Each structure stands twice: as C-alpha cells, then as structure tokens.
Amino acid sequence: MKQIDRLRSLGLFDARVPRYTSYPTAPVFSPEVGAAHQVKALAALNPDEPVSVYLHIPFCERLCWFCACRTQGTKTLSPVESYIGTLEQELALLKDTLPAGLRMGRMHWGGGTPTILPPHLIHRLAQAVRAVIPPTEDHEFSVEIDPTMVDPDKIAALAQEGMNRASIGIQDFDPKVQQAIGRIQPFDVTRACVEDLRAAGVHSLNADLVYGLPHQDIARMDDTISKVLELEPDRLALFGYAHVPWVSKRQQLIDEEALPKEVERYELAKLAAQRFKDAGFDAIGIDHFARSGDTLARAARTGHLRRNFQGYTDDTCPTLIGLGASSISRLPSGYVQNAPATAAYIQRIESGTLAGSRGHVMTEEDLLRARVIEMLMCDFRINRPALRQVFGDTSNIVDPLIAQVATRFSDYVELSENYLDISRAGRPLTRIIASWFDAHVPDGVKYSQAS
Numbered sequence: 001m002k003q004i005d006r007l008r009s010l011g012l013f014d015a016r017v018p019r020y021t022s023y024p025t026a027p028v029f030s031p032e033v034g035a036a037h038q039v040k041a042l043a044a045l046n047p048d049e050p051v052s053v054y055l056h057i058p059f060c061e062r063l064c065w066f067c068a069c070r071t072q073g074t075k076t077l078s079p080v081e082s083y084i085g086t087l088e089q090e091l092a093l094l095k096d097t098l099p100a101g102l103r104m105g106r107m108h109w110g111g112g113t114p115t116i117l118p119p120h121l122i123h124r125l126a127q128a129v130r131a132v133i134p135p136t137e138d139h140e141f142s143v144e145i146d147p148t149m150v151d152p153d154k155i156a157a158l159a160q161e162g163m164n165r166a167s168i169g170i171q172d173f174d175p176k177v178q179q180a181i182g183r184i185q186p187f188d189v190t191r192a193c194v195e196d197l198r199a200a201g202v203h204s205l206n207a208d209l210v211y212g213l214p215h216q217d218i219a220r221m222d223d224t225i226s227k228v229l230e231l232e233p234d235r236l237a238l239f240g241y242a243h244v245p246w247v248s249k250r251q252q253l254i255d256e257e258a259l260p261k262e263v264e265r266y267e268l269a270k271l272a273a274q275r276f277k278d279a280g281f282d283a284i285g286i287d288h289f290a291r292s293g294d295t296l297a298r299a300a301r302t303g304h305l306r307r308n309f310q311g312y313t314d315d316t317c318p319t320l321i322g323l324g325a326s327s328i329s330r331l332p333s334g335y336v337q338n339a340p341a342t343a344a345y346i347q348r349i350e351s352g353t354l355a356g357s358r359g360h361v362m363t364e365e366d367l368l369r370a371r372v373i374e375m376l377m378c379d380f381r382i383n384r385p386a387l388r389q390v391f392g393d394t395s396n397i398v399d400p401l402i403a404q405v406a407t408r409f410s411d412y413v414e415l416s417e418n419y420l421d422i423s424r425a426g427r428p429l430t431r432i433i434a435s436w437f438d439a440h441v442p443d444g445v446k447y448s449q450a451s
C-alpha cells in the first residue's frame with residue numbers, strides 16, 4: 001500500500017481530533033468551575049514563582065473569512081477603549097486576589113488584533129498590567145501583529161513598553177487566495193511592518209502561515225514561501241486550515257469547492273516543511289519551525305518544549321493567568337476560562353467578580369494523561385522513566401494504552417522498554433495517536449480535521 005493510503009487507513013483524513021493546546025480541551029470544561037475556584041486558586045499561588053500572562057483583545061477592524069479566532073469586527077475605537085477600561089477593572093480585582101510580591105516572567109497579547117490599539121491605549125494597558133504584576137528582569141513580552149493594522153507609532157509604543165517578540169499574521173501572499181479568504185495583505189505592507197519591527201529593536205519574529213486555504217496549490221504555496229523566507233523570520237507557524245463554519249459563521253463565506261482536497265492539503269504541508277528544512281529551519285512539534293539558534297529550537301532539542309494555548313513555547317512556567325474575554329488561565333489546580341462572549345465578560349467584571357465561567361479541576365490521572373499528550377505533541381515520544389519520576393507507577397493507566405497504540409499504529413510507532421516513539425513518517429498521525437490517551441472526549445463536539 002502506498003504511504004498515503006496507509007495513513008488514510010489509520011484515519012488521517014477522516015479523524016476529527018483536538019489540537020491539544022490543553023488537556024482536557026476547552027469543550028469539556030464545566031460551568032461548575034468558575035470565578036469562586038479562580039479566586040481561591042489565584043490567592044494560593046506561590047509568590048516566589050513568576051507567572052505568565054495572556055491578554056486577549058477580541059476586536060479586529062476587518063474580519064477575515066477564514067478566521068476561527070474569537071473576535072468581533074469594529075470600525076470605531078469606542079468599544080475597544082471601553083474594553084480596556086474593563087481590563088483595568090479585572091486587573092484591580094486581581095490585585096485584591098493575588099499574593100503580594102508575585103512577578104510576571106512572560107506576557108503575550110493576542111486576539112483578535114492587539115494592534116488595533118492606538119499608542120495611548122497600548123501604554124495604558126501595559127502600565128495597568130505592570131502595576132499589578134511587575135515583570136521580572138528578563139521578562140519576555142510578545143504581541144500578535146496584523147501588518148495591515150499597525151504603524152510605526154504603534155510599534156514604537158509596544159517597543160517602549162518592552163515588546164521583544166512579535167508574531168505577524170501572513171497566511172498566504174497569493175492575491176487569489178487572499179481574495180478568497182477576505183484578507184488583502186500586500187507583500188510590501190508586510191515587509192514594511194517587518195522592517196519597522198526590526199528598527200524598533202524587536203529581533204525575534206514569528207510568521208503565521210496557513211495551508212489548505214481556497215485556491216492554494218503547489219505553485220502558489222511555493223511562491224508564498226519564497227516571499228516569507230525573504231522576510232527572514234526566526235520562527236514560523238504553519239497551521240492546517242480548520243474549516244469549522246458551524247463554529248465560525250464567517251467561514252460560510254469560504255467557497256468550499258475551492259478548498260484543496262485532502263491529498264493536496266497533505267502535499268502542501270509537505271512542500272512547506274521541506275522548503276523550511278532546506279532554508280535551515282528545525283521542525284518543531286506538529287506545525288512550527290525555528291532557526292536552530294532560536295530558543296524554541298533549543299527547547300525542542302533538549303526536551304524542554306511545551307504546548308500551550310498559543311501553540312509551542314519554551315515557557316516552562318506552570319501558571320498562566322488569562323485576562324480578557326474568553327481567555328483561559330492554567331492554574332496549579334486546573335483550568336478556568338473567562339466568559340467567552342465579550343458582553344458577558346464585561347457584565348461579570350462590572351458586577352465586581354472575576355470572569356471565570358467554566359473550567360476543569362485536574363485529578364492526578366488528568367495530570368498524567370496531560371503530560372503524556374504533551375510529550376507526544378512536543379517530542380513525538382512517550383518517555384516512561386520521565387513519567388515515573390513525576391507520577392510514580394503509571395503502568396496501570398499508561399501501559400495498556402501504549403500497547404493498544406503500538407498495535408494499531410505498528411507501521412508508524414516504535415516501542416522499546418522506556419519509550420514509545422512516533423516515526424518521522426508517522427508524524428502526521430500525532431494528534432490521532434494523542435487522542436488515544438484522552439479520557440474526556442466530549443459528546444457531540446466536532447473538531448477540525450487531523451491533517
């Protein structure tokens with residue numbers, strides 16, 4: 001059987017499985033774990049251990065049709081300005097809750113489009129966060145940048161506030177593809193943004209690309225990649241297009257007939273990975289690439305790569321505090337998600353409580369399964385001695401599942417006394433293999449395709 005047919009027979013094109021940016025995944029969070037749990041867990045944080053902070057800006061000036069992110073369109077600044085006021089109120093509530101002396105090791109602004117904020121709001125927000133959780137000496141501050149929604153003044157304001165990493169949205173440079181996804185972004189505009197970021201002293205740049213978009217073919221993808229490489233990013237994310245119009249209504253504008261078929265999608269991802277490898281990038285996990293001197297590549301080489309809601313990270317900090325609508329906090333006891341809808345989030349904060357509305361309290365077994373899934377997603381390996389070191393005897397839960405996976409995926413995994421390894425050819429199956437260790441598969445939730 002041809003390689004592609006063998007992968008197909010193992011579900012590559014049919015399986016609908018999570019991307020495992022967390023385990024358990026957000027759809028299984030329970031409304032019983034909300035603000036009360038959030039307050040208790042935040043108050044109990046160890047002040048000597050720096051935390052990471054994620055801040056969500058759920059606004060965009062234009063709504064790209066392909067996008068599945070939680071965001072809303074606005075042509076005026078007034079809802080954005082009033083949202084910043086709500087974030088300040090959320091921070092004031094946090095201040096009353098957090099232990100004194102807590103510091104912030106990392107901060108990430110995502111969205112939506114954080115660069116919809118004009119300079120005065122950038123300063124206001126950054127200062128409000130710092131006043132509640134002061135940064136450590138070596139802290140990292142990264143921001144998602146839409147090159148069509150930014151200017152040198154905004155970049156200067158972010159750099160003044162300490163931004164030292166940026167992630168720019170590209171997706172695809174081909175005009176026909178851009179038209180089909182409702183996102184017009186000329187190459188020159190993107191290049192100017194990259195130059196402005198570098199001139200402002202931001203030397204770590206990531207670029208987001210998407211494969212599987214309408215009208216993408218090998219020639220167009222090849223051309224996009226050549227242009228992306230001209231920009232000399234340090235990191236690349238290559239996401240498979242998640243077509244989920246039942247979740248993201250704007251995707252109903254996407255012409256499904258123009259979407260590449262499953263094998264074409266697979267070939268597009270393969271081409272991109274090969275081009276990045278040829279250009280000197282290391283492959284990181286299932287969908288990232290990094291120059292080998294980059295901290296992400298070093299983390300991958302040394303077994304310190306982690307998976308979080310933004311994808312892959314070298315951030316080993318166990319606690320992530322999410323601020324803003326829909327953001328998820330990862331706390332020592334589990335996950336808490338703020339109210340996903342912006343109006344509901346604002347209402348909760350204005351009523352004087354934190355906005356946690358759903359979550360999950362981790363059991364010992366959840367923690368073990370979460371680490372197994374993270375190992376597979378990051379290292380393509382289950383390291384049994386490393387699991388035993390943290391969790392003690394894991395054999396009753398992990399061993400039977402490893403045995404089942406080894407049988408089912410025998411062509412693509414290798415089993416030895418200490419490790420289960422996914423082979424290079426089997427890597428497209430990683431999400432499917434990880435899902436075998438998931439005990440919380442929710443009823444009726446449809447995920448995007450696994451390839």
Ligand SMILES: C[S@@+](CC[C@H](N)C(=O)[O-])C[C@H]1O[C@@H](n2cnc3c(N)ncnc32)[C@H](O)[C@@H]1O
Nearest residue numbers: 067068111112113144145146169208239241242
């Ligand atoms: C919050 S957006 C990026 C920031 C900024 N708003 C921009 O557009 O440049 C995060 C990234 O998620 C990815 N993304 C969004 N929707 C997606 C989908 N349906 N499938 C795969 N990736 C998607 C895109 O690569 C996008 O750059």
Ligand code: SF4
Nearest residue numbers: 060063064067069112
């Ligand atoms: S891709 Fe970025 S700009 Fe476009 S809708 Fe999504 S978050 Fe907004």
